Amino acid sequence: MLSIALKILWADAGKSAAMVLGVAFSTLLMAQQAAIFVCLMANSASHIAAAQDVDIWVADMRADYFDDPGALPEALVERVKSVPGVAAAAPYMRSSVVIDSTTMVEQGILIGLDPYSLMGAPQKLVAGSFRSLRASDAFIVDRRGYNDIWPGDDIELGRRLEVDGRLLHLVGIADPPSPFISMPLIYTSTETAKLIRPSIAPGFILARANDPAAAADVAAAIAERTGYGAFEKEAFSEITIDYYLTNTGIPINFAITITLGFIVGTAIVAQTFYLFVSENLRYLAVFKAMGAKAGQLISMTAAQCIVIAAIGFSLGIAGAAWFFETVPDKVAAFKGFYLPSGVFLKTALAVFAISLASGLLSIQRAVRYAPARVLQG
């Protein structure tokens, strides 16, 4: 019965192709948009994962904190250090600044680090050295920022850049995972950061635990002792992502696109399936006149749906995979983006649900069709 169902399906190559393409298109749309969304949200916390030698983030937990990390007292560094279980602590300063490369003026993000412990520094350098950050007015820029500031130029250390009116010299190129906001990242020592921006204060205090496995307990102790929020880094990533999820328009925008993908997919698949079943109604009715059970007609249709959904999904997800295989290497805005397995599974679920639901809705007509009507011609 099922092989018969598939033969009937393939015989109508045009409709089968239309259904497969409909499924593929909505798979592509949903998977690609959902993956970009998930990666983007993950990037909102990428600085947390990128920061080296950090187990715990101490922060002020006011609601608008993440967009504009507020000023923590510098004395807090010592208080955090004194909490049992803490091996080291350092400030992490962050502020937006104006950078002027003589050819263009743009916004950048200044990150002030302790140049001796280098806690919170990006883990990978493409050129130069972190040690050089100890020099006054030295800075390290991220690779993408370098290309932004000096488009097309080869990497060349020692270049000069004006940041908030102060002239700095380049001592290294970092390669952090892509940040949520695509502005050049200017890493300096906390001293240099204060020279650039006298009012700057630590946005976070970073801490390392003696035993990284006990970081969560140590964080709780810090919170209790200092009265500030203190989180083990994974927990802090989640809090940060949650913040962007609930406080920005990004989720709504993506929800709309993903829903549109779902609706368009449903419309295309449902309509072609409806037409397909309508055209086969005569033959399904003949089977019914011969005594086929409703369950047989339904399982025939379900088999057709599953095959269409499987092929369409494979094509669509291959398209999405191809996108994430090629585009992130070429387009800086998508750097590090990938197709998360959760997106893969949920898209598969949605696509199979669409296909089965539209097939089963369409087959209702055949199930209800009176067998005597076949004889009436």
Added chain:
Amino acid sequence: MDYAVECRDIQMRFREGEGWRNVLRGVNLQIRSGELTIIAGPSGCGKTTLLSILGGALAHTGGTLDVFGRRLSSMRPSQMAGFRRRHIGFIFQHYHLVPALTAVENAAMPLIIAGTPAAKACAAARREFERLDIGHIADRLPKRLSGGQQQRVAIARALVHRPELILCDEPTAALDSRAGETVMEILKEIAAQESRAVIVVTHDQRVFSFADRLIELEDGLVIADHNLTRNKGADSAGQRAA
């Protein structure tokens, strides 16, 4: 004797606008196995409706109907479907072959529907094709068959599951007279040799001569019932030998 089909006062009415339309108004009939029965009558007199009821494809609204001793009148739709699966072979005017399936796959459908594995069902259909002398077209698609060949495939399909009652609605209407005669000869042979009941609905007078029995229907009632075997026994025997 036991009749293959026994109708007592069969009534059928359909909703029409506000009221009802009585299409069958008390049909009484007994049909024997081994005979080719033709039901004839003007267009709209209720032939197809009666055939559908006899085949368990339509539930009548009055009277009682027994087919091979089973009371169809009291069956639920799912039981009727099971009854059709086991006991009825339908031959439709427009063949209703599935274009995507080969001739032999089409003919195997009743067995496949009844749960026989496709390969076994197709083998049985092939044997039926050999009997009907259409073995050479078994693997063709319907669109590559003539009308007469398609109707013979449809006959094979009606026979493949060895039903006791074969119901044909206007089986010759779409065929030229030569092809129509061939089809009628086959149907007559099936009735005679395998002792099944074959009922053919038609208003094609050219084929009346094949009937063992001719029932005339008019306006939902049986108006005449001719037994033709006695008068033409020698005649039809000659035809069969030919």
